Amino acid sequence: MRRADWPVAYQMLVPALLLEGAFVLAPLAIGFWYSLHNVRFFRMRSFVWLDNYWSIITSPLVVNSLVVTVIFSVAALVLTFAIGFGLAVWLQRDTAGHVAMRAIVLVPYMIAMLVGSMLLKWIFAQESGLTPLLLGPFGYGNVSILSDPKTAMAALVYNAMWRDSAFAMIMLLAGLKSLPVQIFQAARVDGASPFYIFRRITLPLLRIPILITLVRLFIHFINTLTFPLILTGGGPANATETVVLRMFRLGFQDNVLGQANALAVLIFAGNIILVAVLLLLFRQAKRL
Amino acid sequence: MSFVPEAPASTAWRRRVMARRLGRLAVNGAIAIIALFPILWGLSSSLKPSAQIAEYPPSLLPRAVTFEHYLRVFNDNVGHYIFNSALVSTGAVALCLIVGALGGYALARFTFRGRGVMMVMTVAIMSIPIASLLVPTFTTLSTIGLIDTRLGLILLYAAYQLPIVIWMLYGYFLSLPVEIEQAARIDGCSPYRTLRKVVLPLSRPGLVAAALFVLVFSWNDFVVAVTMTSSEQARTLPVAIYFYLGFYGREWGPLLAASIISIIPIIGVFIVLQRYFMSGLTGGGVKG
Numbered sequence: 001m002r003r004a005d006w007p008v009a010y011q012m013l014v015p016a017l018l019l020e021g022a023f024v025l026a027p028l029a030i031g032f033w034y035s036l037h038n039v040r041f042f043r044m045r046s047f048v049w050l051d052n053y054w055s056i057i058t059s060p061l062v063v064n065s066l067v068v069t070v071i072f073s074v075a076a077l078v079l080t081f082a083i084g085f086g087l088a089v090w091l092q093r094d095t096a097g098h099v100a101m102r103a104i105v106l107v108p109y110m111i112a113m114l115v116g117s118m119l120l121k122w123i124f125a126q127e128s129g130l131t132p133l134l135l136g137p138f139g140y141g142n143v144s145i146l147s148d149p150k151t152a153m154a155a156l157v158y159n160a161m162w163r164d165s166a167f168a169m170i171m172l173l174a175g176l177k178s179l180p181v182q183i184f185q186a187a188r189v190d191g192a193s194p195f196y197i198f199r200r201i202t203l204p205l206l207r208i209p210i211l212i213t214l215v216r217l218f219i220h221f222i223n224t225l226t227f228p229l230i231l232t233g234g235g236p237a238n239a240t241e242t243v244v245l246r247m248f249r250l251g252f253q254d255n256v257l258g259q260a261n262a263l264a265v266l267i268f269a270g271n272i273i274l275v276a277v278l279l280l281l282f283r284q285a286k287r288l
Numbered sequence: 289m290s291f292v293p294e295a296p297a298s299t300a301w302r303r304r305v306m307a308r309r310l311g312r313l314a315v316n317g318a319i320a321i322i323a324l325f326p327i328l329w330g331l332s333s334s335l336k337p338s339a340q341i342a343e344y345p346p347s348l349l350p351r352a353v354t355f356e357h358y359l360r361v362f363n364d365n366v367g368h369y370i371f372n373s374a375l376v377s378t379g380a381v382a383l384c385l386i387v388g389a390l391g392g393y394a395l396a397r398f399t400f401r402g403r404g405v406m407m408v409m410t411v412a413i414m415s416i417p418i419a420s421l422l423v424p425t426f427t428t429l430s431t432i433g434l435i436d437t438r439l440g441l442i443l444l445y446a447a448y449q450l451p452i453v454i455w456m457l458y459g460y461f462l463s464l465p466v467e468i469e470q471a472a473r474i475d476g477c478s479p480y481r482t483l484r485k486v487v488l489p490l491s492r493p494g495l496v497a498a499a500l501f502v503l504v505f506s507w508n509d510f511v512v513a514v515t516m517t518s519s520e521q522a523r524t525l526p527v528a529i530y531f532y533l534g535f536y537g538r539e540w541g542p543l544l545a546a547s548i549i550s551i552i553p554i555i556g557v558f559i560v561l562q563r564y565f566m567s568g569l570t571g572g573g574v575k576g
Contacts (some may be wrong), residue, residue: 008479009398016391023447024413031424104320110558112508114526115547119326129346223417225511244419251423260423268420
């Protein structure tokens with residue numbers, strides 16, 4: 001529009017800048033400042049340089065939570081993405097039945113993470129009587145899923161998969177829809193097999209939606225607090241305590257805010273590095 | 289009757305079509321069961337009398353439908369938490385739409401120095417994990433006296449969802465023809481008046497999609513609310529459900545009833561506005 005309008009543009013952006021500055025950028029800066037101090041029960045004591053970072057890096061609990069986070073997010077990512085992709089291909093036609101199915105699949109994604117995790121907790125809990133009933137015939141009637149480290153982790157991954165496959169499906173479905181139909185018709189006329197078409201045409205053309213879906217899912221899984229906090233509470237014996245849950249506990253249970261902020265800064269930096277690496281990898285593997 | 293040629297009436301062919309249709313029905317049925325079972329099981333359990341909830345073997349349906357758990361939850365003042373959730377969600381939606389429309393319009397229609405930086409910042413803030421902001425945000429809110437208030441939650445939710453709203457509305461505004469706006473400007477409308485009287489009425493689908501996003505996030509959020517509120521006065525519904533988990537211990541009836549109550553409004557909104565949500569979920573993201 002008119003060139004003389006630029007002061008108006010700045011004016012229009014002021015509220016947005018204030019909101020983001022006060023509640024996103026300022027906390028980022030304050031968090032970093034706190035991470036360099038000894039903070040106990042919300043009182044800043046003394047400037048301690050990188051001591052907090054040192055105690056974070058050397059804490060066995062933090063190291064354990066890192067391992068847990070990697071196992072959980074990689075397993076959840078692979079399964080969620082595979083199922084989401086399967087659903088997208090399965091439900092890609094626009095018949096009434098398929099559209100209705102898409103809505104049904106989206107329901108777990110629409111409800112609160114807390115509520116979804118709680119409903120699954122109820123299913124996995126022994127009191128519900130459901131798991132003993134289902135596992136009894138296989139001789140596992142007395143197994144309590146959430147109190148064995150391995151099955152607790154499996155339950156956590158299942159929780160992620162149950163909720164977020166729909167997200168992967170919608171993202172990939174939108175990608176599939178945006179592809180030109182003619183290419184597929186031509187390939188079919190040329191006698192290409194469905195598998196060949198999928199491998200050689202669909203996958204390469206879907207590179208960008210796949211990349212976006214993978215990155216968003218991965219970041220979401222790494223930073224999720226609700227799944228482990230509600231479903232397993234980090235237990236049994238920290239077997240499902242993710243990094244973010246560890247940070248939450250450092251800050252709001254142990255009240256060592258300096259260390260919690262140090263871990264938050266590390267998580268933030270880790271996220272940035274991870275996204276950068278993923279984007280670079282995808283740029284390199286252009287041919288997929 | 290019709291001009292469609294009669295299909296070859298071989299029984300083998302007809303049988304194959306039937307088998308295919310049945311197979312598809314079976315797969316869709318299985319998907320629907322996996323997606324919805326936890327919710328339906330929670331609903332069914334919440335309607336069972338206390339004595340029947342922990343019964344073994346569990347029965348799929350309540351023997352006698354009872355609303356005792358729902359009554360109990362309402363006696364425990366769940367109405368107050370629903371009100372808080374509704375207030376906070378609508379507040380965040382309103383704030384986000386006003387600030388987001390101004391920001392998105394400035395980015396879509398004006399050229400000014402720093403515009404590129406703003407665009408990059410919008411995307412960058414979108415990718416900041418909320419988890420890493422929790423601890424320092426708590427400190428920030430305490431400092432400015434907004435901790436444990438509904439206003440604090442409104443501002444936080446708006447700040448977290450604003451980048452997505454700006455991004456979505458920016459895309460929507462770009463897709464509108466600029467000529468009507470130019471005509472309005474020549475007729476003497478200020479940029480603000482043009483936005484309000486010309487652009488916003490034309491942008492209803494974009495506004496609805498953006499509003500849905502903020503609404504679902506704010507209604508469902510648990511992590512931000514549980515860290516930023518401590519008293520009943522500002523507690524939202526998901527946090528209240530979380531506290532039921534602690535208060536009632538293993539008493540699942542009220543817990544499940546409260547969960548089902550929290551699901552109902554969001555499913556209602558979802559059914560009415562589904563298509564906006566689907567388009568919004570992928571808006572801008574997939575074409576990259």
